[in-house]
Amino acid sequence: MNLFAEIRDVVIxxxxxxxxxxxxxxxxDFANVAVEPPRDPLHGDMATNAAMVLAKxxxxxxxxxxxxxxxxxxxxxxxxxxxxxxxxxxxxxLSATCWQAVVGxxxxxxxxxxxxDMGQGKRVNVEYVSANPTGPLHVGHTRGAVFGDxxxxxxxYAGYDVTRExxxxxxxxxxxxxxxSVYLRYLEAHGQEVAFEDGTYPGxxxxxxxxxxxxxxxxxxVGKGEQFWLAxxxxxxxxxxxxxxxxxxxxxxxxxxxxxxxxxxxGTGRIEAAIESLRAKGLIYRGVxxxxxxxxxxxxxxxxxxxxxxxxxxxxxxRPIQKSDDSWTYFAPDIAYHxxxxxxxxxxxxxxxxxxxxxxxxxxxxxxxxLSDGQTPLDIKLTQLVKLFKNGEPFKMSKRAGTFVxxxxxxxxxxxxxxxxxxxxxxxxxxxxFDFDKVLEQSRENPVFYVQYANARVNSVLRRAQEAGVRVSxxxxxxxxxxxxxxxxxxxxxxxxxxxPRLVEIAARTNEPHRVAFYLYELASDFHGLWNKGNDVPQLxxxxxxxxxxxxxxxxxxxxxxxxxxAGLGILGVKPAEELR
RNA sequence: GCACCCAUAGCUCAGCUGGAUAGAGUGUCGCCCUCCGAAGGCGAAGGUCGUAGGUUCGAAUCCUACUGGGUGCGCCA
Numbered sequence: 001m002n003l004f005a006e007i008r009d010v011v012i013x014x015x016x017x018x019x020x021x022x023x024x025x026x027x028x029d030f031a032n033v034a035v036e037p038p039r040d041p042l043h044g045d046m047a048t049n050a051a052m053v054l055a056k057x058x059x060x061x062x063x064x065x066x067x068x069x070x071x072x073x074x075x076x077x078x079x080x081x082x083x084x085x086x087x088x089x090x091x092x093x094l095s096a097t098c099w100q101a102v103v104g105x106x107x108x109x110x111x112x113x114x115x116x117d118m119g120q121g122k123r124v125n126v127e128y129v130s131a132n133p134t135g136p137l138h139v140g141h142t143r144g145a146v147f148g149d150x151x152x153x154x155x156x157y158a159g160y161d162v163t164r165e166x167x168x169x170x171x172x173x174x175x176x177x178x179x180x181s182v183y184l185r186y187l188e189a190h191g192q193e194v195a196f197e198d199g200t201y202p203g204x205x206x207x208x209x210x211x212x213x214x215x216x217x218x219x220x221x222v223g224k225g226e227q228f229w230l231a232x233x234x235x236x237x238x239x240x241x242x243x244x245x246x247x248x249x250x251x252x253x254x255x256x257x258x259x260x261x262x263x264x265x266x267g268t269g270r271i272e273a274a275i276e277s278l279r280a281k282g283l284i285y286r287g288v289x290x291x292x293x294x295x296x297x298x299x300x301x302x303x304x305x306x307x308x309x310x311x312x313x314x315x316x317x318x319r320p321i322q323k324s325d326d327s328w329t330y331f332a333p334d335i336a337y338h339x340x341x342x343x344x345x346x347x348x349x350x351x352x353x354x355x356x357x358x359x360x361x362x363x364x365x366x367x368x369x370x371l372s373d374g375q376t377p378l379d380i381k382l383t384q385l386v387k388l389f390k391n392g393e394p395f396k397m398s399k400r401a402g403t404f405v406x407x408x409x410x411x412x413x414x415x416x417x418x419x420x421x422x423x424x425x426x427x428x429x430x431x432x433x434f435d436f437d438k439v440l441e442q443s444r445e446n447p448v449f450y451v452q453y454a455n456a457r458v459n460s461v462l463r464r465a466q467e468a469g470v471r472v473s474x475x476x477x478x479x480x481x482x483x484x485x486x487x488x489x490x491x492x493x494x495x496x497x498x499x500x501p502r503l504v505e506i507a508a509r510t511n512e513p514h515r516v517a518f519y520l521y522e523l524a525s526d527f528h529g530l531w532n533k534g535n536d537v538p539q540l541x542x543x544x545x546x547x548x549x550x551x552x553x554x555x556x557x558x559x560x561x562x563x564x565x566x567a568g569l570g571i572l573g574v575k576p577a578e579e580l581r
Numbered sequence: 582g583c584a585c586c587c588a589u590a591g592c593u594c595a596g597c598u599g600g601a602u603a604g605a606g607u608g609u610c611g612c613c614c615u616c617c618g619a620a621g622g623c624g625a626a627g628g629u630c631g632u633a634g635g636u637u638c639g640a641a642u643c644c645u646a647c648u649g650g651g652u653g654c655g656c657c658a
Contacts, residue, residue, distance in 0.1 A: 036597070039604085049600060052638070062638075086601045087638065132658065172658055262658095292654050294582030305655070316584055316654090323656040330658045358585050359653035382586070385651085426594075429586060431651085433593075442620050445593095445606055449620085457618070464617060506597050518595060518605090525605080532622055541617050580620090 001105050002501035008035040011048050014072040023068050024058050044091035051088040062088025099494040100482035106497060106560040107478035111567035114500040119159030125341050126152045128352035130167040133241040134178045136205055137248045137407040140354055144383045146423040148352040149254045150513035153571045158508035164257045170238045171262035171333055179234035185210025190222055209240045248407045253416050253573050265336045271328060274339035283309040283370055313366035335367045342372045349378040358382055379511055383428050389435035414439055417574045421448040424517040424572055447521045451565060452577040454524035458562040459578050461542040465555045470548050477556040484553040489530050489540060496526045500564050520568045527561045
């Protein structure tokens with residue numbers, strides 16, 4: 001139930017009537033007519049720009065249209081007042097009953113209150129994390145993981161049919177490096193002295209993998225050339241790394257519907273098929289690329305390569321899909337992977353990349369545009385860097401200094417809920433400061449705590465009411481006499497609750513789950529505000545001694561806050577706190 | 582050199598398919614704690630929305646140029 005959408009329907013109906021009555025010309029487009037909460041509450045509960053948007057096409061003055069519209073709108077019993085203001089805004093004040101009904105609705109709908117059908121069941125594929133299977137996930141991956149996961153949940157909540165997917169880069173040279181590194185650990189497990197040269201992974205996390213390999217194959221690979229063991233060790237090591245990564249994700253509460261292996265594209269004709277599809281559209285050719293200007297490529301020499309004509313779909317230069325030795329570049333399997341996604345018939349594709357892959361956006365969009373003949377939109381969301389702090393001091397990450405911070409380090413220290421919430425307190429394309437101490441601080445400036453605290457307070461007051469003999473099940477509360485919720489401060493909170501379904505749609509439309517986190521902070525803030533008013537104004541306290549009916553209505557409001565917080569936190573993948581400490 | 586992202590209060594950041602007097606936290610200043618949970622509360626001051634143009638009834642939001650910061654730019658992925 002989206003009250004804003006309902007009132008917009010009322011406005012549109014009124015506009016239709018004005019057309020029928022001849023006050024407005026036929027054939028007007030109402031698509032830009034919006035009903036929004038005004039920034040200034042003095043302007044009322046909702047405002048519509050209808051008169052201003054239609055003034056020009058209708059050839060009338062905005063205020064004239066608004067006057068006619070206002071006269072019709074007040075006939076709806078949900079709208080108490082409709083008045084023209086400013087350049088032609090129409091401000092509406094809704095009846096208290098309207099807001100009280102929202103509270104009742106939350107209690108009957110539960111956390112489904114904000115669910116939307118805007119997605120119309122369209123199939124969306126969200127690809128995220130997709131870290132190389134060469135080691136544990138680090139902090140940067142953590143942000144992408146949380147963002148992608150919350151985005152997927154958000155879209156699901158907004159009525160899309162969502163698939164969460166991880167692309168395993170297990171086909172390139174980096175897994176050979178991994179295999180060699182594991183081989184060294186394997187030799188070490190056999191008591192040999194080994195040296196980790198440049199181009200190998202020296203991390204401790206491979207020690208148990210080397211051990212495990214020894215237990216599996218004994219000394220079969222000792223002293224043998226690469227051709228004897230590389231393929232097998234590669235497979236063994238990649239599987240071990242994916243186990244590690246799955247554990248990391250599980251610890252963070254990130255779920256995947258599918259892990260898609262890059263390797264599965266090789267030797268199966270899948271890459272060739274994707275390239276052929278592009279060739280059939282005349283987008284594959286042999287050519288020589290210009291060197292990038294101003295970057296002084298030291299060892300540049302012109303080479304003829306097989307190129308994808310990505311410029312035909314908005315890219316800046318054409319991109320190579322084969323190396324000079326005719327093996328595939330990394331881009332070729334990526335094309336094939338996205339071809340696979342296109343062929344699976346998704347209505348929308350979303351890729352979540354780290355910001356360091358920003359240069360990759362245009363070519364990937366070009367590829368999907370070409371492969372789907374412009375039919376499948378691809379949205380690529382980049383997550384910016386996470387800067388780590390400890391007690392306000394920057395915390396430098398360095399593999400060599402051993403201060404390399406993994407996802408596990410973060411989650412072990414602050415827990416999955418705090419990690420997830422904090423990662424969503426910034427827009428995806430803005431840098432994020434993560435202070436290990438501040439995120440655990442229990443104060444107003446810490447949004448995680450502030451939201452959880454609101455939820456805990458609701459539970460506290462719920463218990464208290466129950467002790468006072470008031471029936472507080474959701475069913476009882478939904479049936480309560482909500483007309484007793486009449487104070488301005490209470491209606492204000494109900495208004496904020498009513499914004500939730502609208503916010504879900506905005507967040508889903510923009511693919512920006514951080515909006516949910518900010519909304520929850522505002523909702524919590526409004527709730528705490530009402531709570532604090534109770535200190536000065538006794539009749540605003542949630543528990544009214546000796547007045548079960550009034551208490552019940554106030555508890556209903558509090559509980560509605562809690563329900564929306566639970567729904568919002570659910571999208572973010574954070575467990576609501578029943579109580580603190 | 583080119584492409585993409587970013588620039589909003591002293592600081593950290595929000596800001597709705599363009600909407601009214603641009604918001605929050607923090608910091609600063611003033612007042613307040615016998616009160617359902619004061620790990621606080623109320624209030625004030627604080628802005629040329631990087632700069633300069635453009636689009637229109639209306640621009641932080643869209644377009645162009647510039648300035649500053651970040652990321653990336655064939656045979657790594």
